[in-house]
Amino acid sequence: SQQGEEDPQALSIQEGENATMNCSYKTSINNLQWYRQNSGRGLVHLILIRSNEREKHSGRLRVTLDTSKKSSSLLITASRAADTASYFCGGEIQGAQKLVFGQGTRLTINP
Amino acid sequence: DTGVSQDPRHKITKRGQNVTFRCDPISEHNRLYWYRQTLGQGPEFLTYFQNEAQLEKSRLLSDRFSAERPKGSFSTLEIQRTEQGDSAMYLCASSRGGGVGQPQHFGDGTRLSIL
Secondary structure, rough: OOEEEEEEEEEEEOOOEEEEEEEEEEEOEEEEEEEEEOOOOOEEEEEEEEEOOOOEEEOEEEOOOOOOOEEEEEEEOOOHHOEEEEEEEEEEEEEOOOOOEEEEEEEEOOO | OOOEEEEOOEEEEEOOOOOOEEEEEOOOOOEEEEEEEOOOOOEEEEEEEEEEEEEEEEOOOOOOOOEEEEOOOOOEEEEEOOOHHHHHEEEEEEEOOOOOOOOOOOOOEEEEEEE
């Protein structure tokens, strides 16, 4: 069973707009990792944020982490058609090496 | 990095048959993971190796499933007596060892279809 949740499940925006996706998890984590998945492909690692970090940037990506609320957000600025994909957050469980994922957010960028 | 490689990309088989998948991790990574993903869901953890040692197995990994990593390099995942419910994408990932905060890098998966 999944132990994380992404919100919204689907998001459709115009090219150039910003996209924000949220993730919540249930157990204590070492870090949280965001991934992109194109249809029929594997997961591409985007960014990792450690439990002692609150915000991290990478290019057009901005990730926040609130361990008190057990939640994270991914912001993609100035979206492009190529950003169309499903996005997943995976929490690395404390005391284990595995990632626990939610159902993902399906992002569609309209040209 | 040449990336994580999985073979085959697609496997179609009849119910009751055995199947084996292979994963070649990124060469300097000593941790290797198997996940299963069904349509519309996120990946679910199956098992994890550090070098050749299998350190954790999910309850999802029934006795029909077995994974090996004999020399701490490539890994195989075998499913015996396949069932309809085994239809899924099987994903392999690898990461460096040592401490927390190591990103897991995924392959493109093997899509299994059970007829």
